[in-house]
Amino acid sequence: MSCGANKAFAWVNVRSTQSINTSLGIGIGLAIGLSRKFDWLVSPIFVVMQTAPLAALIPLLVMVYGIGLTSKVIVVCIMAMPVIVLNTSGAVRNTPASIIEMGHAFLGTKLDIILKIILPAASPIIFAGLRLGVSAGFIGAILSELKITPTGVGDIITFSRSIADYPTMYAAITSIIVLAVIFLNVLARLENYLFKGSQQTYASE
Amino acid sequence: MNDNINDIDNAVTVRNVYKNYGEVEALRDLLLDFPRGQLTSLLGPSGCGKTTLLKIIAGLLPANSSEILVNNQPLTGPGPDRAFVFQDFALLPWANVLRNVAFGLKLLGVARSEREAIAETYIGNVGLQGFEKRYPHELSGGMRQRVGLARALSVDAEVLLLDEPFSAVDEQTRRKFQEDLLHLANNENKTFIFVTHSIEEAVYVSDQVALLLARPSRVSEIIRPEGFRHKDAGSIRRDPEYLDIVVRIWASLRTYVE
Ligand SMILES: Nc1ncnc2c1ncn2[C@@H]1O[C@H](COP(=O)(O)OP(=O)(O)OP(=O)(O)O)[C@@H](O)[C@H]1O
Ligand SMILES: [Mg+2]
DSSP: OTHHHHHHHHHHHHHHHHHHHHHHHHHHHHHHHHOHHHHHHHHHHHHHHHHSOHHHHHHHHHHHHTTSHHHHHHHHHHHHHHHHHHHHHHHHHTSOHHHHHHHHHTTOOHHHIIIIIIHHHHHHHHHHHHHHHHHHHHHHHHHHHHHTOOOHHHHHHHHHHHTTOHHHHHHHHHHHHHHHHHHHHHHHHHHHHHSTTTTSOOTTO | OOOOGGGSOEEEEEEEEEEEETTEEEEEEEEEEEETTOEEEEEOSTTSSHHHHHHHHHTSSOOSEEEEEETTEEOOSOOTTEEEEOTTOOOOTTSOHHHHHHHHHHHTTOOHHHHHHHHHHHHHHTTOTTOTTOOGGGSOHHHHHHHHHHHHHHTTOSEEEEESTTTTSOHHHHHHHHHHHHHHHHHSOOEEEEEESOHHHHHHHOSEEEEEOSSSBOEEEEEOOOTTTTSOHHHHTTOHHHHHHHHHHHHHHHHHHO
8 A cells, every 4th residue: 555655755744844844943033033124024923823723724724725735834834833933033132242242343244143153042942942843843744634634644543543453553653752752852962963062051141 | 751642652542432322421522542552441430431432442332423543543343453351251151261262263264273272372371271171151250251351362453442351350369360461461562441440450550540520421530650660560559659549549539429
């Protein structure tokens, strides 16, 4: 059966969606944190996304985008993006003014200051947001498979439950959990590798 | 000594500086010269605008209007000729001492091995050898301050701007720092602009002490303690002229405290 391939396909999608969420979310969050105008323009969208009851939105999304991949990707994004974006923008905005001023005093360019001061300073909170966002994204992925089209792991769970094939059902559930844990672990390692020592508190305060 | 202002080579000249924060008038028509190679202290009541003036000279803060020359060039913004030592250190908490000290050089585009070698030298000069791999939160306030000082020294700017650099240290360390600063001022051919709250400290280390009035701030008096500059660090505090000047400055300032 193509079930295995289908499943693998679906999860590859979930994971690439997660990566899109991650980079896009940080990018948008950075822009919101840096620019008041962009903040005014864009952050309400994410506040709405965060508060919207997703289960109620799914029928609407299906009506607009059909039962294909698009709807699922959107569901994952709605789950994952707000927390990533809002955490990033908050962290960026809370970079201590004194180290930014220091960057200017030592002739840092705008890019220097973003890459060498603001991002490392914000990274602990950005990564905390990523962890939450990625977990939420997994919830969104499963939800979309259960509610939109019966494919992938969601389908395996519903189907095996309906025919009382409990071993398969448990295996499917376990595999999701394992995958999510691995993903979060990789994230934690990446954080450690990129920003060693940034978990330290602000010594200058 | 040379009293004719026009003959003195000034590293920084400040004229007609006005600065308002909204309704608050911080600086009004401020005029002050900073002779090259000398140490000038800014002394004045709290909130009179010393930090404001220092940041304007550093190019970090725009004045409402100003005529400032740095090396006879009009001030346009931060420049490689000035380095700032921040009152609150402004260290990067995720970077160790070596990377913090080298950070200014990194922003100037100096290659890694070179900037670390330079940083290493200045870490030694401020007495922090052995702490290169420590993070700021593992250091005492005085040590953090020295990291900030080493960072400013390592970019080799002609003008050093120090904002109350010794406020975070205990009295013993402070005295040690004052002697070090005196030493530094004598050995490095740099212009120091030094903000302090301590009258004794200002008189002890300065070639020139500028007294600022309470807000809106202007320079009310410039005092040049010259008689004991050549003396060694230990005997300055017993010098009659030193004591005289301290008393005189206190007499000027106490009117604002009362
Ligand atoms: N960002 C700001 N916004 C509004 N007012 C400010 C700001 N920064 C400083 N001021 C005001 O300007 C005045 C001068 O401030 P400044 O920090 O330069 O004083 P200072 O002489 O360095 O004081 P201190 O000796 O206490 O450090 C103060 O009265 C302060 O209230
Ligand atoms: Mg101040």
